[in-house]
Amino acid sequence: MYICGMELQEAKEKFIQTWGALGSQWGINRTMSSIHALLITSNEPLSTENIMEQLKISRGNANMNIRALIDWGLVKKQLLAGERKDYFTASKDVWEIARVIAKERRKRELQPVIEIVSELKDIREKNEEAEAFKEVISNMENFTTQVDRVLEKFVKSDRNWFYRSLLNLIR
Amino acid sequence: MYICGMELQEAKEKFIQTWGALGSQWGINRTMSSIHALLITSNEPLSTENIMEQLKISRGNANMNIRALIDWGLVKKQLLAGERKDYFTASKDVWEIARVIAKERRKRELQPVIEIVSELKDIREKNEEAEAFKEVISNMENFTTQVDRVLEKFVKSDRNWFYRSLLNLIR
DNA sequence: TTTTATTTTCAGTATTTTTTGAAAATTAAA
DNA sequence: TTTAATTTTCAAAAAATACTGAAAATAAAA
Secondary structure (H helix, E strand, O other): OOOOOEOHHHHHHHHHHHHHHHHHHOOOOHHHHHHHHHHHHOOOOEEHHHHHHHHOOOHHHHHHHHHHHHHHOOEEEEEOOOOOOEEEEEOOOHHHHHHHHHHHHHHHHHHHHHHHHHHHOOEOOOOHHHHHHHHHHHHHHHHHHHHHHHHHHHHHOOHHHHHHHHHHHHO | OOOOOEOHHHHHHHHHHHHHHHHHHOOOOHHHHHHHHHHHHOOOOEEHHHHHHHHOOOHHHHHHHHHHHHHHOOEEEEEOOOOOOEEEEEOOOHHHHHHHHHHHHHHHHHHHHHHHHHHHOOEOOOOHHHHHHHHHHHHHHHHHHHHHHHHHHHHHOOHHHHHHHHHHHHO
16 A cells, blocks of 8 residues: 555556557547557567457457557567467667657658648749748748758667757757 | 649648648647648738638637637737728748747647656556566656757747757758 | 467447537627 | 627537447468
């Protein structure tokens, strides 16, 4: 019985809940981030059934979201000797997690925007209104390609570069 | 009649559509980002009715989302002399837009996570499993507070600092 | 091969989120 | 005042999204 502080189980549940809520605020579905959080906090690989049980979700739901996580590169299958079931793990390394998420979002979201912005430059009209629009688009292209380059660097970098760069930025 | 390239109107519509889709991928509702995009590309302030017409949405919907945008600091009311209606504008400055979005998301999302992570540190248990969890949480606290500091700096910085920093990062 | 365990799929259902539209509230002019 | 224009609210409807559960597919063991 703990007077202050909290028990491990309670903390894990709170973490799973928070991670889930955070994900859904960022356009990732709640179950997917909850499963991710569960795996992050689990000290051993979990099977689909473990996950279904602990999060009280159906097999179909578990299966779909595990696959999505694997697709993102956030979760890996682990074959356990003598076991027929698949087991799953997630990296506990926060920097690595951030790196993978940045990599995927760059690919899935930033790249398409850059493409479309680049298309939108081709306007022939020459009046004031058109020029103003072109100016916005041109700035946006500038901005997105710069951000893209930074993300690319981050994704390819190592932990030391990242933490060193952060320090430089806030210096 | 244009052979290649596109007309201004078409480009604007494409931009509005893209911006809307992007927003919804990032947990901001599609109408809200579409209104924002419409205002970014408009060369004059627009009234609620203008917005309703151009995006084909209801008055209630327009009103709620305009207010949300004002709440975020992305849109401003503009009183037009001799007009009774409210008119709205949005900054066309991409850097400024990014700054405001970073500011709001930092306040609304990063801060709460930092708070919760800090709470989760108080675990009394001392077994191996608890230590592993504490390690994850501690790294997460580290990471989030560092990112928070960079965002704070960005939010308070000027355009020059930002572009200079980006250049330094990718150098 | 057949049997059994496991994973995948997906139509139907449930839930959540967004939107509408009309009534109520507010604001400014008459 | 009263009247008219405008904005806000919010219950109900619609749309989008997520979830279930059972059947089909796959893979491994017997």
